[in-house]
Amino acid sequence: MDHVSFSHPYRLARKCKEVIELFGGKNPAPDDNDIAKLKTMTMIINETLRLYPPVLGMTKIASREIRLGDLLLPADIELVILCLVTHNDPEIWGENAYLFKPDRFAEGITKAAKNTMAYLPFGLDPRTCVGSNFAMIEVKLALSMILQRYTFTLSQTYVHSPVRLTAPPQHGVQIILHAL
Numbered sequence: 001m002d003h004v005s006f007s008h009p010y011r012l013a014r015k016c017k018e019v020i021e022l023f024g025g026k027n028p029a030p031d032d033n034d035i036a037k038l039k040t041m042t043m044i045i046n047e048t049l050r051l052y053p054p055v056l057g058m059t060k061i062a063s064r065e066i067r068l069g070d071l072l073l074p075a076d077i078e079l080v081i082l083c084l085v086t087h088n089d090p091e092i093w094g095e096n097a098y099l100f101k102p103d104r105f106a107e108g109i110t111k112a113a114k115n116t117m118a119y120l121p122f123g124l125d126p127r128t129c130v131g132s133n134f135a136m137i138e139v140k141l142a143l144s145m146i147l148q149r150y151t152f153t154l155s156q157t158y159v160h161s162p163v164r165l166t167a168p169p170q171h172g173v174q175i176i177l178h179a180l
């Protein structure tokens with residue numbers, strides 16, 4: 001299965017090339033403008049958040065009776081919205097829904113799925129994550145700093161087991177760094 005991004009040298013090479021081309025000599029870190037140019041990395045992070053959303057779902061309470069498609073929801077009903085389910089639905093993402101394919105985000109989040117409301121790693125409504133931009137910049141910055149200095153591969157000891165309440169790898173991620 002095409003599941004774990006860092007086990008794919010091609011993808012890592014593309015990401016690494018993008019980082020080196022954009023800010024090869026910048027030390028210690030790229031700035032805001034540079035970060036905004038990381039298209040391939042953004043696609044890879046989006047796809048990672050689709051298959052492995054750190055927050056698997058959220059609960060909402062209907063503040064009043066409301067019609068939702070064919071459903072009539074009574075006031076005060078509690079809804080559990082599982083993004084793990086909507087993120088993996090082949091009717092929304094296509095037959096390759098279970099595969100790690102960052103290219104599906106090549107034209108942005110709105111073009112990646114048949115239903116744009118189906119992608120919600122940070123939530124969607126007015127209570128959407130206030131830290132989403134911060135989180136995205138943080139991971140791009142950290143990856144950029146690493147990729148300017150190292151390439152890396154997964155260790156043979158890595159066991160792919162992401163299932164827990166907030167979906168971290170159950171046994172950690174053993175990575176081998178190779179200095180550039």
Ligand code: HEM
Pocket residue numbers: 053054055058120121122123124125126127128129130131132134135
């Ligand atoms: C990859 C990292 C992160 C993910 C996947 C994530 C995801 C989420 C999700 C799914 C929600 C619930 C949205 C809803 O109920 O509709 C949420 C809420 C929230 N997040 Fe994040 N989050 C991340 C990082 C952060 C960071 C870095 C911060 C702070 C700097 C942050 C602060 C918050 C706060 C304060 C809320 C509550 C917002 C509200 O109820 O109005 N999050 N986040």
